[in-house]
Amino acid sequence: MGVDLKPSAKTCTSVKPLMNGSRMLVEALKREGVEVIFGYPGGAVLTIYDALYDGGIPHILARHEQGCIHAAEGYARVTGKPGVVIATSGPGATNLVTGIADAMLDSLPLVVFTGQVATQVIGSDAFQEASIIGITMPITKHNYQVRDVSELPRIIREAFHIATTGRPGPVLVDIPKDVSNAMGWFEDQEEVHLPGYQPTVIPHRMQIRKVLDAIRTAKKPVLLAGAGVLHARAQDLLREFAERAQLPVVNTLLGLGGFPASHPLFLGMGGMHGSYAANKALYEADLLINIGARFDDRLTGSLEHFAKSATVAHIDIDPAEIGKNVPTDIPVVGDAGEALKMLLEERPEPGDVAEWLAELGEAKRQRPFWYHDSDRELKPQRLIQMIHEFTGGGAIVVTDVGQHQMWAAQFYPLEEPHRWVTSGGLGTMGFGLPAAIGAQLGRPDALVVAVLGDGGFQMTMQELALLKEYNLPVKVIIVNNQALGMVRQWQELFYQGRYAHSIIPNLPDLVKLAEAYQIPGYRAKTPSEASEVLRRALAEPGPVLVDCWVTPGENVYPMVPPGKGLHEMVGVTP
Amino acid sequence: MNRILSVVVNNRSGVLNRITGLFLRRGFNIQSLTVGTSETEGQSRMTIVLDVDDERTAEQVIKQLHKQIDVLKVSDITDQPIVARELVLIRVNSPLQTRSELTALIEPFRASIIDVSRDTVTIQAVGSPEKVDALIFLLHPYGIKELARTGLTAFVRGTDVAAEAPRPYRNRVLSI
C-alpha cells in the first residue's frame, strides 16, 4: 500500500479500539454482516462465547456440531450468504468434518471457527487437542490457524472473501485459546491482499465466440446447467440464452431450479436417476455445453461412453474442473452469469435444431418418470407428488440422501431457483433435518419441507429440538420404508437380494418422538390418509412431523447401473 | 513421463503439507520435491519432479496447485532451457587398496571426497540427475553403504543465455 497523504474520512475517525480476540471475532462478524451463528460451546471457545453473551448476533445452538454445520449449509444454499459456525477444539471440531467435506464438494460458502488449545501446548496432545488444520486441509478451500491476535481481523476478512468469491467453499479458522483471550488493537479490514488467489470472473470473449460458432453449426446441441448458475444468480440469463439459442436444457441434481421445470426446452435432471430425455440428449449430442457443473460421475455414468460424439464446451469459474473428467474442446473460465451475459451480447443464433428438439420433446412426452400407483399402499412417488400439489410447487424442498432424495428430485418439479437443498457430492445422510433448519432460518417466511428417509433422519434427529425452541415451522416428512432404501435397492439389483443390514423394522414411534419434542406428529399409511394428514400438516402454523409409511420394496427408476453409460438405462418404462 | 514444475509459494507453516497433501489426495506421484527460500523474502521455491501418465494429468496437477491460496506461481519448466541440479552424498566401501582408483573414478564427475574413515569414504557430487545416476552406477561395485540424494532443484536460465543456447539444447535439461 502506498502512502496517502490526503487524510481520508476513515483514517481521521477510526481510532483502533483495544479488545480481546473474542470480541474482535464478534466485531468482525458484525462487520461481515453475519445474521446468525450456528454453534456449540466448549472449553476452547469459552471466551468467544462470553463475547457472544453480550448479544449482537443471534446464535443457534444445535444439539450436535454436525447439526450446526449442516444447518449452516442449508442457510448458505437458500440465501447465497456464508454460513457461520463455531465449535470447540478436539471433538467439537472433528464433529464438523462431515459437513465441511459436504460443503467442499457442493461448493457452499461457509466460514467455520474452531477453538484450539493454547499455542504453548499445541503439539503436546493436550486435553481436547486435535489437528483440525491437518484434518481439514483436503476438505476446505483454505484454512488458517491464528498464531497472534493481531492477525485475527485480517484472517477473518480473508476467510469470508475466500469462502464467498470464485467457486464458493468452506474456510476454517482455528483459534487457539490464548489468542481469543489476548488483547489487541482491532483494525478494520477493507481490502484483502491475496496475490495467490485471483479467480477469473470475466471470461475470454474469443472463447465465448467459439461457443456461439459451435451452436450455429450444431444439429444436436444440449446445455447442461449446474449449480454454478445458481451461485451466480443467473437463472434469468440462462433462460434467455437457452431460448435465443434454442438449446434444450438438462440440469444436474444440484442445478435443479436453475431452469423452470415447465419450460418446453427443459429435459429434466440427467444422470443415474435422471430422465430418459435428459440422458438421451447428453448421450447423443453433437454439442454439449456445460455451464457451472463439474461432470460428476453420478451425472456422466461411464466416461467411456459419455458424450462421445459431442464437441464439449465447458464454462466454469474453477479452471481445474475443465478437462478434469471429460476432455474439453472449448474451455471457458469465468463466472456463469458473466459468461451468459457475454454469450447474449455476442448474439446467439440457433443452428438447424428443429428435428432434434422435436425428437427430444417426443422422448420427454413418451418416457416420463413413472411408477405403479395404488389406492391401498402409499407409494413414495405419489407422496412426493402430493407434497408438490399441496404446496403449489412453491416450497423450499430439503432432502436427506437415498431413494426419497431421488424421488423428490424426480417428482417435485421446481420452477424457481434456491428452493432445492440437498447433499449431492458427498451424499451425506443426516444432512436433511439440520439443513432444513438452516434454510428456514435463512428464509423465515418461506414454506420449508424436509423430505427425509427414516435412516438418515435417525442420524441427526436430535435436531428436532430446535424446531420448537426457535419456533421454526419446518414440515418434516419422513418417507418411511423401514429400510435403508437405496442400499436395499442396490442389494436387490446387484447382490441377489441379500439384504445385509439394510432393513430396519423396529423404528422408534416417530409420532411419539415428535410429541416428545413438543411438536405435533401425524402418521399416514394410505394415499387417502396421506392426503388428509399432509393438508393438515401444511395448514399448521408451526413445525410438524409426518410419518408416512410407504411401500417398502419400491425402487428408484429409471437407473443407469453403476459402470454403465447413460444409454444403458434400465427401468425406463413400466 | 517426468515433468519439472517450479512453484513459488508463501513461506507459511503448513504450506509443504498442503502441497504434499494435494498430491496424496489426488493420487499424483511425486518423483522428488525440493524446497527452500527464494530471492523474495517470505516466499519459497519448490521444484517438483512429477511422474505423470499424460499431458492431461500434468495439466490437472498444475491447475490444482494454482487453486492453493498459498501458491503464487506455477511454471512447467520441463521444455524450457533450465539449469537443474541435484546433490548426492554417497558413502562407499573403500579399503586403502582401492582408494586411489576411486579418486580417479570420480574425478571426471567433479565429485569430491568430503569424509574419510578407515574403510569408507563419503563422496559428494552435484549435477544433473543423469550425471548422479551415472556416478552411482559406477560406484555400485565398490559397495554403497549409504546414499542420500536431495532431489532436483531448478529454474529457468537467464534469458540472454537461453537465447544463445544452441537449439537442440533448449528442449531438454542441460546437463553441464
Ligand SMILES: Cc1ncc(C[n+]2csc(CCOP(=O)(O)OP(=O)(O)O)c2C)c(N)n1
Ligand atoms: C453418512 C452416510 N452413511 C451411509 C451412506 C450410504 N447410504 C446411501 S443411501 C443409504 C440409505 C438411506 O436410507 P434412508 O435414509 O432410509 O433413505 P431411503 O433410501 O430409504 O429413502 C445409505 C445407507 C450415506 N450416504 N451416508
